[in-house]
Amino acid sequence: MSLKCVVIDDEQYAIDAMVGYINKITDLDVFTTYVSALDALTNIKKEDNIDFIFLDIEMPEISGLELAKSLRDKTKFLVFTTGHPSYALNAFDLNASQYLLKPISFAKFATTIDYILKDLTIVNSSVQVTKSRLxxxxxxxxxxxxxxxxxxxxxxxxxxxxxxxxxxxxxxxxxxxxxxxxxxxxxxxxxxxxxxxxxxxxxxxxxxxxxxxxxxxxxxxxxxxxxxxxxxxxxxxxxxxxx
Missing domain, CATH: 2.40.50.1020 (LytTr DNA-binding domain)
Incomplete structure (x- = not known):
């Protein structure tokens, strides 16, 4: 299983760190990265079949929250990566899969991916998922x-x-x-x-x-x-x- 990942952040060092984490996990592959939110909005297509979008929130041109409204249906999982805890409620209103607070350690990143992929494995194996349980x-x-x-x-x-x-x-x-x-x-x-x-x-x-x-x-x-x-x-x- 190879899952396509896109990283969007206006700071290149943050992108580099996330790419490094993705490359350490066997099931993940970096599809592309964007330092410009506007470029991401213009270029990401549904037919790209993206599995993960890792998205910063405070960016020039377009905020991550605004960008997410256009990108949510173009990826299976949307993970916000931000240094600001105050946006969490808005993020989950946009059906975010997870909300990671910077600085993000590799241990936290790996645990989050493992949690998401376990849910994916359950669904793909046709096991009855009791969504009604919170x-x-x-x-x-x-x-x-x-x-x-x-x-x-x-x-x-x-x-x-x-x-x-x-x-x-x-x-x-x-x-x-x-x-x-x-x-x-x-x-x-x-x-x-x-x-x-x-x-x-x-x-x-x-x-x-x-x-x-x-x-x-x-x-x-x-x-x-x-x-x-x-x-x-x-x-x-x-x-x-x-x-």
Whole structure:
């Protein structure tokens, strides 16, 4: 397995360091590098079949976050490489695979690649992947983590710069984008009902018009944008008389 890698950074020494790391890992190959974000935007094509893009954030011409909006569908994995932790929430809203803080050691780089490729191996071997499991999330404390099994989740709520996850017994807080969490959940069991909320389908107690009542008595309003998908779910779950 040989995976194509692209490195985009406005500092050549950072590119050189990343290229050195990539060359140390057997499964990775450097496809090309860009010191100019504009050149990357112009030249990277979907048909290049790129596996990894390693992308800096603070660059002249175009920021890495803006560039990612155009490049995300042109690579399997998008890894931000930056010296600024404050962009993490925005990065995961863009469906980033990982977020590496500079200075990046080879050990950290190798561990990150190993983590990503293990997920790829699971998918390619046709093993059933339980996307509905969130596994570990970061807590407020920098060194603390929570394990959450999605079978216990009732609903999830976005609140400013963090997300609240409600189970039957507890509430968890994590600094992560709602979009990022949504991609980790299995749509067979979860559904987005408005801009700020994702709910477990089996937690619905009653639906009255645009009002959704959950089995913990929480009441949410169905957003117009999400109504068609929600109605399709209801129609597909409706008990019908046989004739």
């Amino acid at each position: 596994q570990f999330i970061k807590a407020d404390n920098k060194s603390a983590y929570h394990y959450i099994d999605s079978t216990e989740i009732i609903y999830i709520e976005a609140a400013k710069n963090y997300v609240l996850i409600y189970t039957g017994k507890e509430k968890f807080v994590t600094h992560m984008g709602l979009n990022h969490i949504e991609t980790a959940l299995d749509p067979k069991y979860f559904i987005r009902v408005n801009k700020s909320n994702i709910i477990a389908k089996n937690a619905i107690k009653k639906v009255e018009g645009h009002t959704i009542i959950l089995n913990n008595t929480k009441t949410l309003q169905l957003g117009d944008v999400y109504k068609p998908a929600f109605q399709d779910f209801l129609n597909g779950s409706l008990l019908k008389a046989g004739f």
